[in-house]
Amino acid sequence: MSYRYDEAVDGPLVTHDRTAVVAQLRLRIPDLTLLYEVEDLRPFECDGLAAYRTTPLLVALPETIDQVEKLLRYAHEARIPVVARGAGTGLSGGALPLEKGILLVMARFNSILEIDPEASIARVQPGVRNLAISQAAAKFGLYYAPDPSSQIACSIGGNVAENAGGVHCLKYGLTVHNILKLEILTMEGESVTLGSDALDSPGFDLLALFTGSEGMLGIVVEVTVKLLTKPQSARVLLASFDDVEQAGSAVAEIIAAGVIPAGLEMMDNLAIRAAEDFIHAGYPVDAAAILLCEVDGAQSDVLEDCTKVEALLRTAGATDVRLARDEAERQRFWAGRKNAFPAVGRISPDYYCMDGTIPRRELPGVLAGIERLSAEYGLRVANVFHAGDGNLHPLILFDANAGETERAEALGGAILELCVKVGGSITGEHGVGREKINQMCAQFNADELSLFHALKAAFDPKGLLNPGKNIPTLHRCAEFGSMHVHHGALPFPELERF
């Protein structure tokens, strides 16, 4: 993927000498682990979006809140940008380093500080892996609900930064619905508590504002998550369809019938075949599309809901509906879905993963639209959807060596524009990061972007936290050509500096 060097972020106005910064940090925080040799920096050049790569000025690996605070105070004073990183599994380049910025790797904050089974909460450090929380809570019959496909590796701090979802967020919500409280440090090193241990918190909802803010507002140093009681039973139905749009309609009908599945996922033929080849999940390789519908709850309720959903699926045109016989088959059905991205990676030299959202009712129309666009651009698209949420992951297959990169990017842009056109948005759960920053110019107008920048400035007046990600400058949008600069002036010229 081409990476346009961004004047607005890595421009020439600020220069930082690596040796001088390292010396200063050594002096102020002697026990802080720093990496600054070029070969040590290489593993940190990118996150999960490997097409974008930058060598950071240096990498800091703090172990205490005190170290983070001192580092931020120094960086603030010296006007050095700071990019926070969890496990580096993000898919939109949100943790892409800056050439003149410190990469703050929070991986060593990996302790589960407290599990309170009575209150059904866990207090954890930001570097704790998503799955590790559920594993630690399992002995109390509890778990942490959001389950991104990367849950074995991704950190809860990164989940907060991206407001991560997962295959069960239709019923259990996104990260923001499953956390109670955050302890953060501002860029000035000040400690702030967002949210509370109780249901609601007075004042503005800073917890929600912060969640999904992609490292632009502060550094998370502690997360209090809600834990849920493990459902007594969970069963999954696999329905085959001869027609992709019929599968799309079935989704709307299940929801309209008042069933809230724990997960409701869709894959089209190309994705089915790729996953089946890779995982041997037992998918019907001839189906035009499959739906995976999981129902959970008390044993008897689950069986009743399965019967109801099966009837709905058949009425909606499913040619076959199979209930996973046992837990092993259920796990296999999900393994196919959760490994769909790497599976597609096996059948194409390159692929480009999209992450649009649409109102659920638009699903059949958008599916038809993607098929049309795929033909028009002459590139295959494998579709993997969180169908119940209207969150689409079209995977565009291309060959960079055959010069297809630009065409893939253009097709991706066209698909996202289609999403915005029907009332959806350019990202569901992967975030904007660096990747989709230009599309933000299409999603929002100048007034709205100015508001975003003003909020950013409320937390970080110098614009030092993860600049150049998530929220484009008006300058960038003007260059990108899809936005008129408001009143002819940039509201936060200092954001243009790095």
Added chain:
Amino acid sequence: MSYRYDEAVDGPLVTHDRTAVVAQLRLRIPDLTLLYEVEDLRPFECDGLAAYRTTPLLVALPETIDQVEKLLRYAHEARIPVVARGAGTGLSGGALPLEKGILLVMARFNSILEIDPEASIARVQPGVRNLAISQAAAKFGLYYAPDPSSQIACSIGGNVAENAGGVHCLKYGLTVHNILKLEILTMEGESVTLGSDALDSPGFDLLALFTGSEGMLGIVVEVTVKLLTKPQSARVLLASFDDVEQAGSAVAEIIAAGVIPAGLEMMDNLAIRAAEDFIHAGYPVDAAAILLCEVDGAQSDVLEDCTKVEALLRTAGATDVRLARDEAERQRFWAGRKNAFPAVGRISPDYYCMDGTIPRRELPGVLAGIERLSAEYGLRVANVFHAGDGNLHPLILFDANAGETERAEALGGAILELCVKVGGSITGEHGVGREKINQMCAQFNADELSLFHALKAAFDPKGLLNPGKNIPTLHRCAEFGSMHVHHGALPFPELERF
């Protein structure tokens, strides 16, 4: 209730001549309805918190977005504060007028613009009553879930401003969880869309930030709400307890067992007797406490859950558990609860309604603490709780004519401090408004309040929207004596002007 005249809000620096302002508005918006004679203004002197009263400069009753936009542009230019008001049912004085401010009454925005049963959404104007949405959606088998006790009268715009809850928010969430999109105007009259028709929206979560912001960030002109499918069945259990703390423990046990009741409410003996005298709900007047536990869903699930909950309640020490025989009895059980406030109003010359939240596990201890404080201050307290959410409504009974007002306020303050001490907060669903603005100084530190003001300034740089509510100035907190002024300076001196 005593009302301290607030220099920070109604101070002498800005003077506005009523006649001149009316003349200007007539000139600019000839078709806008204005009230400015003192007798016409009287009904608007207060909201649901009648202890606080102020006559506004004038009342505007716009009917179109264009009128609102022009009014805001004029007020912005002339630096006249604007207080928005829905139905005026708020309980914390959030819509209390300012002597030198325009009261913007949104009651005429009362059209349901669209109901889309397929997408399960409704697009409504902000003055539409909460219950009217469910009534209009009923023909599609749908309803709007949040149900504050005032739902027959309160407006959806006010619900957004206060992030209103209700007896069913344990299962179905607060207003913020049940809306998709807001169209707002900023104080400068600019139109901004917050949220989208899809699941999630990129950029910062402005929808959540705005919800519950108590009219300080902008004026809502349109709301898109989510509609839910009406549950097939709903049943309610009434459990009696000899001991208030046992009832508190039962709540935690029901939740821990993995049942999520649609509603889980608690009342103590004083509240039970008051409600029974008023509504004849069939409550056991000798019980120390009752729990009302509603279960909804598919018919068979509901019966099974009722059996499970009944067993849990008996194990937790319930002396009697009754399942409402039919829909009529269910409605009666709820009517007693929903009318508990006016019922208590009948047994005391005055009462003061508190609205604290606590972590659910603290319920038994806080109940004991309130009893202790009640004895200490020599004032009766009737307790009505959204027990499942840890949202407390202690009602302090007093007689203003007997000079008990100050003692009631002090007791109220002590109860809220107890809530904050155990990790809770000073308001669950009634908001901060004018009433609890001093307690905000105890809840937040100077850095946190500065952050709130910076966010406010991002939307409303001149601080003209509902100043003096929700977020106290640092100056006020310094005067109130519970906070140290940050760096010796006020960060937004212009907020002190009105």
